[in-house]
Amino acid sequence: MQVSVIGASGYVGGDLLRLLLQHPKVQVGQATSESNAGKFVYAVHPNLRKLTALKFCSIQEIKPCDLLFVALPHGRFMHKFGPLTAMAPRLIDLSADFRLRESQDYVTWYGHEHADPEALRQFVYGVVELHREEIRQASYVSGAGCLATASLLGLMPLFRSGVVRNQEVFIEAKVGSSAAGNESSLSTHHPERSGAVRSFQPTGHRHTAEIIQELGFHGRPQVHFSATAVELVRGVLATAHLFLNQKLDEKDVWNIYRTTYAQEPFVRVVKERKGVYRYPEPKILAGSNFCDVGFEKDPHSDRVVVMAALDNLMKGAAGNGVQALNVMAGWDETTGLQFPGLHPI
Amino acid sequence: MQVSVIGASGYVGGDLLRLLLQHPKVQVGQATSESNAGKFVYAVHPNLRKLTALKFCSIQEIKPCDLLFVALPHGRFMHKFGPLTAMAPRLIDLSADFRLRESQDYVTWYGHEHADPEALRQFVYGVVELHREEIRQASYVSGAGCLATASLLGLMPLFRSGVVRNQEVFIEAKVGSSAAGNESSLSTHHPERSGAVRSFQPTGHRHTAEIIQELGFHGRPQVHFSATAVELVRGVLATAHLFLNQKLDEKDVWNIYRTTYAQEPFVRVVKERKGVYRYPEPKILAGSNFCDVGFEKDPHSDRVVVMAALDNLMKGAAGNGVQALNVMAGWDETTGLQFPGLHPI
Amino acid sequence: MQVSVIGASGYVGGDLLRLLLQHPKVQVGQATSESNAGKFVYAVHPNLRKLTALKFCSIQEIKPCDLLFVALPHGRFMHKFGPLTAMAPRLIDLSADFRLRESQDYVTWYGHEHADPEALRQFVYGVVELHREEIRQASYVSGAGCLATASLLGLMPLFRSGVVRNQEVFIEAKVGSSAAGNESSLSTHHPERSGAVRSFQPTGHRHTAEIIQELGFHGRPQVHFSATAVELVRGVLATAHLFLNQKLDEKDVWNIYRTTYAQEPFVRVVKERKGVYRYPEPKILAGSNFCDVGFEKDPHSDRVVVMAALDNLMKGAAGNGVQALNVMAGWDETTGLQFPGLHPI
């Protein structure tokens, strides 16, 4: 399958190229970058030295292919969707532009009108564990926010089972620096960002919209979200608090998770009695496509604390996109995604 | 004033020595450490090289002094309180042994009976901003947990004002590695701990007991606490979610904080519209005795997210102890505590 | 090919298991660990969760196989070599026990006699780029020190070409924390090790012996080595200074490197005029088997500064071992070693 990548010079685009270049069923056609057109891909992504002699081209030069990945900054692709559909029958967008089903949500959470509201319903929300069958049939698949993906995979089993009191949850998401992209600024300047534990979005985080949208199994969820940047390049840990609406012990909750995820190749339920890695930990997921999910029931109350960890550039972006590609193409879902992560790292 | 330190080889003891050695009103008498007795203090605390020729002695050799600081590991001092009172008329304990007023709370949260329950009521809970007048009169002052101190200073203004719905709060505390002390183990081994975002205590954290105890202005609070270790040596950030029980806008909440803390030398209300450090950030507090406090009101709901940051060894332990000492002695509260922290760091 | 691993619970053993479990031509037989016998491998190496149900066994239970990897702490295998040869016709040792050809060197650099000096000459020094043909024929292959491997791959082209004045070189090696293994101690305790730039071996480093042994193309080299621990988990950067004994410009030196390494799958010559990654950088090599090599000629003198970077657990240990295995087995040298490293990380 011939696959090209629009917007390949960012961090998500780079990880996508890395995965696609080593994917046994894929041939990478083109990789676009307006500011780097003509340069070798490895000049921007130095880990790809000796792997490829591909050069970036302009989006103007894009040619027809079997599937297009789009990894443009948010807000760009919504203006190009129509024309680009002429280039490929199938398309996976990793930006936020087609994640939300309701165009009004873009006004509420992103602060602007959506440029192509009609197209929104042509996209399937691209978390395979939530929409595998629709993705299998889809022409157009959206990406998902990295914090949203962790939160959703952590919370979906409980929300779908209907055991969450008032459909209400408090989420504190911790995230590494690569999630903010490759544009430097004072806030990402190493002396300022190193060692940070920084409340960059205590309220109003855009990923809240996706979480609300996708957890509505039993009515509209109440999602109270905050996001904190921590010292880490790759990685997300979402910590969520909710109350059970019925008496369940730890084992009951465990069964809900096990039932939900037993067959999932990229979700591991992590909950150990001892050891260093008793709960999900993003540290050991760098480069892997796993989302690790765990929980602890508060012995003093009906509270359950849910934890979910992933690599924001992998299961939170590029890896998740390749997983969706595998599903769309009918290949083994783990093709090209077997790297398990490093320990120690 | 002649001051000695029991348990001076740990991280809290070391920071205490650093502060006391440079305190203009204090003379350091003795510093005990059983495992290091006879060694120079700077052999264990290398930052004190050239500052002092003091050697550690055994607790058996302790002599009378004006005030004793105790920085033993939790669970030790409760067995020694009686005898040690003979050594000094005043005493500040930085362990958890005399923080809780109800001996039953030690059973519930620490898992063991208290060895000296009668003595509990002789201690004042040592957060100056909460108990300044009692500390001024006190003979015996306890320390406070680092996560509890951050949580309490962040939340006290709202709880005391009676604006918190159901007296309920969700706290996610992030903490650096020094808070776990100087005993090495696999979980603190650098390859395992570096870059961690680790849920070490999703429920059941002991500091919860202090927070419940100290926020009961309008009935028993419901405190839902979790703690996550992050990549940082010194520092705590507590992020708390609560709902207002009345219509208040950002400015109203701001006024509550300003009123509460306007005269406090070590609490800064941090809430900026722009810049890198808009909210409390532990990174720039290393070595300082400040607790920075901020908040954001959710425009989508009545939720307020409160953030509080401090250096766990300073305002979270040793610095807070010296502040209490200053109050007890009637000195300017900031004596010996003026170091403002570094930027960048 | 059936392969077992002796000493599989350490960091090198863990990375070896990760590589072998995903190696398309290898079946992992047994993995030994005395302290973890009976436990699941993933209990110690959490990145292997969901990849394997293998359990550790004791070395007493080891069964015959096609090739044995040995990853015991230094000084152990030299006492077991004889008996273990009965278990497999081929063996790759990743400890230091059989790296040096002269038993006297163990006395000089390791401070003890070698337990099996006769066996030393049965081993080939296991850096494929130096001894490919001998390794192809070998039954027994040793590992190589991580700092030695970086130094050797950086310096070999110049030493072999005979352009190094007095065969003399000054090497300053920077190394991450995982190189010291998985035993915790105060020096590896996170609050002490985090942010360190620590001269742990200014002189007398054991890897010096290997470098002297392997660079003797034109007489005994004079190697002045020092080693500094830096904040990093995986990674080595060796920075070496030497003088040319003849007039060569940058392009001449470049040609020596290009000629030497043009066909090497795991050595990249990295020397760019601009960009962030102009020279070898261990950061982007975590998990990869590349050794990146670069240099700069001092315009003020005949000095050349050579830089070489690698991941100490991969090209510096386990990855290099699998590369040797591939050579011994006649497989494509890159089999199971294609992971290129992450950017950013």
Place this chain on the structure above:
Amino acid sequence: MQVSVIGASGYVGGDLLRLLLQHPKVQVGQATSESNAGKFVYAVHPNLRKLTALKFCSIQEIKPCDLLFVALPHGRFMHKFGPLTAMAPRLIDLSADFRLRESQDYVTWYGHEHADPEALRQFVYGVVELHREEIRQASYVSGAGCLATASLLGLMPLFRSGVVRNQEVFIEAKVGSSAAGNESSLSTHHPERSGAVRSFQPTGHRHTAEIIQELGFHGRPQVHFSATAVELVRGVLATAHLFLNQKLDEKDVWNIYRTTYAQEPFVRVVKERKGVYRYPEPKILAGSNFCDVGFEKDPHSDRVVVMAALDNLMKGAAGNGVQALNVMAGWDETTGLQFPGLHPI
């Protein structure tokens, strides 16, 4: 004494303000910043919140004072020296503009002519340990490069004693990110800079010129310098190799260091047989004005490895400047500089 700071918004300017605001003998007059004129100083330096209500002004508004500190980016002050002398009888420049005595050295090492070569000889090179008496008398004092200061304090005792073979030394300097200033770029963007071990200047580093200039006790030294950026915000470790030209054992070398530095308040000779901090380590110097110096003699040769560590913003810049101020003013040299650094950090 009334002191103003030109160029107060950078990292050096910020640390200078911090020190001067708490200096008991100094009153801070003005602090200039063209891009921040009119803003509160604490808006740029958040650690100064609650310490000062000072606002930045433009250099155009500068008024006469007793002493001017200049902390402009390199290359600016040389164009302003004449006019600014009218503003204060004494002046300390922390840039590189007046460090070198020979204007030709600016061409060789900085790549441009010096704008005011006549003025060069009016400045004293501002390392107090090298030029205390001249600084006491001086009107104009230059700063010193952070890597140069570490190298010089580490090497001066041996060069001055005449025991260095061929006056030749190899220096590998490791440095944190704050040394490059507060301008963000891709190379300082956190995902790229975090965990770096980056050879940013293998040859040709500008500080080489200062080291050559200041070590010429017995003829022109041969200084072979390279610089590597490591994961650290504040801190420098210079590791230097040289050979002795006579038989000296460790104790002889120790005596040279002790004799040189016994009376120096800010140099500590650090060389321990055991413990974590056996040698100089920048980690524990953050915020302190110490330069720690140590060495190890190679038992295999006449080589001595010298190590010197400091905080690049303190003893490597602002702290060193305040030390010079204290000398110029006849105050105790340690006034305002007593912060000893933190452990752990």
